[in-house]
Amino acid sequence: MNNDVLHRLTAARPAHLDPDPPTPSPVRDEELTAVMTLPRTTRKGRAVVRPRRLYHPLLPGLALVTATAVVAVVVSDTAPHKPGPSPSAALGSGSQVLLAAAAHVERQPAGSGTYWYVQETFADRHKVPGKNYSIDVRGERRWWTALAENKRWSQLLGLGARPATRADEAAWKADGSPRSWDLRNVTGTIVTHAGQGEIEHDAPGGRADTGMMGDLPLRLLPTLPTDDKALRTRLFALADKDHNGPKWTLDRIVVQSAVLLATTLPSTPALRAAAYRLLAAEPGVRSLGNIKDHTGRTGYAVALPSPYDPNLQLRLIFAKPTGMPLGTEMVSTRSGDGRSKGGLLSYTTFTMKWTNQAPPFTIDTPDPGPAGTSDR
Amino acid sequence: MPDDDADRFTAIYDGCRQRVWAYVVSRAGRQVADEVVNETFTVAWRRLDDVPEPPLPWLLVVARNILRDSIRAEARRASFAAEVMSWAQPAEADIAEEVSERSALLKALATLPEDDRELLILAAWQGLTPAQAAVVVGCSPLTLRVRLHRARRRLELAASACPPAEEAAPAHRVSTRARIAVGKEAR
Numbered sequence: 001m002n003n004d005v006l007h008r009l010t011a012a013r014p015a016h017l018d019p020d021p022p023t024p025s026p027v028r029d030e031e032l033t034a035v036m037t038l039p040r041t042t043r044k045g046r047a048v049v050r051p052r053r054l055y056h057p058l059l060p061g062l063a064l065v066t067a068t069a070v071v072a073v074v075v076s077d078t079a080p081h082k083p084g085p086s087p088s089a090a091l092g093s094g095s096q097v098l099l100a101a102a103a104h105v106e107r108q109p110a111g112s113g114t115y116w117y118v119q120e121t122f123a124d125r126h127k128v129p130g131k132n133y134s135i136d137v138r139g140e141r142r143w144w145t146a147l148a149e150n151k152r153w154s155q156l157l158g159l160g161a162r163p164a165t166r167a168d169e170a171a172w173k174a175d176g177s178p179r180s181w182d183l184r185n186v187t188g189t190i191v192t193h194a195g196q197g198e199i200e201h202d203a204p205g206g207r208a209d210t211g212m213m214g215d216l217p218l219r220l221l222p223t224l225p226t227d228d229k230a231l232r233t234r235l236f237a238l239a240d241k242d243h244n245g246p247k248w249t250l251d252r253i254v255v256q257s258a259v260l261l262a263t264t265l266p267s268t269p270a271l272r273a274a275a276y277r278l279l280a281a282e283p284g285v286r287s288l289g290n291i292k293d294h295t296g297r298t299g300y301a302v303a304l305p306s307p308y309d310p311n312l313q314l315r316l317i318f319a320k321p322t323g324m325p326l327g328t329e330m331v332s333t334r335s336g337d338g339r340s341k342g343g344l345l346s347y348t349t350f351t352m353k354w355t356n357q358a359p360p361f362t363i364d365t366p367d368p369g370p371a372g373t374s375d376r
Numbered sequence: 377m378p379d380d381d382a383d384r385f386t387a388i389y390d391g392c393r394q395r396v397w398a399y400v401v402s403r404a405g406r407q408v409a410d411e412v413v414n415e416t417f418t419v420a421w422r423r424l425d426d427v428p429e430p431p432l433p434w435l436l437v438v439a440r441n442i443l444r445d446s447i448r449a450e451a452r453r454a455s456f457a458a459e460v461m462s463w464a465q466p467a468e469a470d471i472a473e474e475v476s477e478r479s480a481l482l483k484a485l486a487t488l489p490e491d492d493r494e495l496l497i498l499a500a501w502q503g504l505t506p507a508q509a510a511v512v513v514g515c516s517p518l519t520l521r522v523r524l525h526r527a528r529r530r531l532e533l534a535a536s537a538c539p540p541a542e543e544a545a546p547a548h549r550v551s552t553r554a555r556i557a558v559g560k561e562a563r
Binding site for chain 1: 393395402424502515
């Protein structure tokens, strides 16, 4: 359905590399038993323990025989890590909030213009190693969509890092207000207060026009149903055509697409409302009440299990009284790895409008070519 | 050993084992995959206290380091070359037109630099978010977006330079089918 090369690549994945089927049980039993009889390492003693070396890395067959001698091909739709059922499966406050937002948003004017312009600020929150505060590593994406021409322009900027909260800012000041942070053990880079400025821009006609992952082809938008049940059926059929996954994976892709239709895609008011209603029927949707987004705009939010990762919660923030989307948050639902349950991992905020003002560039950022792009 | 640890490890294993296996196969072929996967989960067990949620990016980093440190690059390439041959074969249900487009795309993927191929596989086949893929390859999320963007372009270029393959001779198809069957058993 989608001409994006990443989607075509997903669809082309060889069947034996599908990660969804469970591990065949003889392999599972043998590997789990072998590994879990080994001694554990305490945090204190870890430094001296090294992984065993591989002694026969390339003797075909030999390495395989022990673990996988006679294994039947087992293909099953059972999901080994399917997100569990929501504790509050009944139609809850979150669903009602989304249905109310849908009723508001479908009454918004459709708007008109040559380009659908979206400006999105995004940030990943990281604790600074060795310090007692966190920073938001921020960037900005701008994109212009000419729906009638099926074209898209995009621009990516690095906006630099800032202390995450007021408490973090106080701790940062107490630390001497450093203007750069060493995150090499976290993200592999040193980030600065100033940021990189423009990183790239992408005009139509290049080889690979940038889209969001899980995106829908622009040409399909006008054909999507504005009834939520029909929309779900259609999105499922599209996902089924495009991905070789079991049903529960396809269901998650449907939610990913619905989130994009609800947020930044140039949906008509009726289509946006249908996406809200589709999301309202998802299990585990909760109302978070009134909150402010990360630019200080007042709105209200709902939370739902992230379609991207079962350990994350996706929050959608809407404007009062229009019901238009303001931004998203990704929140951890488990603790560990320096994350606390409920801790914010990343956020986006966006502004969107129809405009006749053309994008400020007509060609792509030059590609520096294959050499020197690795920053490992 | 506390049962909690065993339960948590088993949950991590069940959630991620096939993903780690698929990642290693797509980097270095089936010949080395089981052993690298085994090593990876051995490390995870020993360092269970350090394994974050979600565990997959962490596990992929471990597998990646094992691949880098334990298997010589030339051996990895040879094993990968054998793997790629099996990718070009059609799946049972595919119709002819889809087969040729699919095999041209996989062939193009195989011609890309290893760094590009890894990013595309993490995004398209492992379904990692840009932030998670950045953790795996050790760069910032912003850098990752740029590198992935370039890798996509190069895949497009390579795919347009690799015309769909000619229909393979029947005898060849039979023999490769047999090889795929063996490969499926080996998972």
